[in-house]
Amino acid sequence: MLVFKFGGASVKDAEGMINLAKVVGKYKSEQLLIVVSAMGKTTNALEKLTKAYVDQADDMHDIYEGIKQYHYDIIAELFEPNNPVFDEVANTFVEIDWMIEDEPQDDYDFIYDQIVSVGELVSTRIVTAYLNKAGLKSQWLDVRGYIHTDNTYREGVIQWDKTRESIQLSIPAQLERSIVVTQGFLGGTSENFTTTLGREGSDYTASIFGACLGAESVTTWKDVPGILNADPKLFEDTVKFDELSYTEAIEMTYYGATVIHPKTIKPLQNAKIPLLVKPFNHPEEAGTIIKESAAHVFAKPVIIIKQNQVLLSLSTKDYSFISEDHLSDIFGKFAKSHVKINMMQTSALSFSVCFDYKEEYFNKLLASLKENYKVKYNSELTLITVRHSADGFIKNLTAGKTTLLEQISRNTVQVVVK
Ligand code: ASP
Ligand code: MG
Secondary structure, three states, rough: OOOEOOOHHHHHHHHHHHHHHHHHHOOOOOOOEEEEOOOOHHHHHHHHHHHHHOOOOHHHHEEEEEEHHHEEEEEEHHOOOOHHHHHHHHHHHHHHHHHHHHOOOOOOHHHHHHOOOOHHHHHHHHHHHHHHHHHOOEEEEEEHOOOEOOOOOOOOEEEHHHHHHHHHHHHHHHHHHHHHEEEEEEEEEEOOEEEOOOOOOOOHHHHHHHHHHHOOEEEEEEEOOOOOOOOOOOOOOOEOOEEEEHHHHHHHHHHHOOOOOOHHHHHHHHOOOOEEEEEEOOOOOOEEEEOOOOOOOOOOOOOEEEEEEEEEEEEEEEOOOOOOHHHHHHHHHHHHHOOOEEEEEOOOEEEEEEEEEEHHHHHHHHHHHHHHHEEEEEEEEEEEEEEEOOHHHHHHOOOOOOEEEEEEEEEEEEEEEE
């Protein structure tokens, strides 16, 4: 059996849905489980809605109407008015209607997951209905009964034993009857509340299903030809990797390559299941295959650019050294504020950390660090990571920019620049 994952960009409009059905149609003879993200930029819009609701902002209803209208416009293009999908979509949005009727009581992260999850619940309804319309027999599956997590909202931790058991118990039989379509990015708690697995987490969902079902492979369909050595929006003459090892792929995602979610590889590596990254507009192309042993050819260095970085330096208030106790306290504060460190460096009197700027988390972090330390920071910086580069390459790349921090190891150079 095969697991496919379609991201938001592949289902952003009616044309995308039609293309998805075309791709799936090529695999008619296979057992298929399809994981789908929210359509287009829906997750960002639902994040805005969550914030507007919690702040009780004036534009809350406008944001919500915009999200609904976007979906209704697409289904109006794809289906006859009497198709049951219209009711299914409306019934899914009702969950938000109910929630925002009352003033917010619960914790922000909890509210976020209950609202933001609707993006995937709706997109999968539409994909299932459209595949059926196209003659590809499909069944909608509520992933929250299969991917079990703890109560960490926005960052649900998978409970593997329970998840494996649920998936193995009933999904193989369902796959014999029809294609199964389910939501990426979502999980369910033991009290049946919805969790999410972290932004861009649908790849991870596909990998969990792939691992638990012993799939032949997992394919993530993208708007790029495969995994490239650099972002084609930022660099000319990029090259595609035909093959990558699990290890190299893990390293790349760790440093911020966004083609695949960082947690995706491990379950597949453990189960020795290959991950394919293929272009949804040219399904016949080979894309990139990630597997145990790959013939790596780094004809060009791997370049990973992360924008919107903060470089923050901490020192103690009494000029004492930064000790192990301080570090443990500092890491604790980062973990508590959900801020992931991209790069760090210690010196006698200060500790510097580079991380992604996210408004809500940043303010919380800053306040808690200021309790014990002197804090200085620069924002709007860029973190450049280059792997397998020839000497001098990074110098050319950063020419004309101010370097604030640099770190060099055997295969990797990282610089924070302004
Ligand atoms: N829709 C979610 C997001 O945009 C999950 C995903 O796309 O993988 O973060
Ligand atoms: Mg997405």
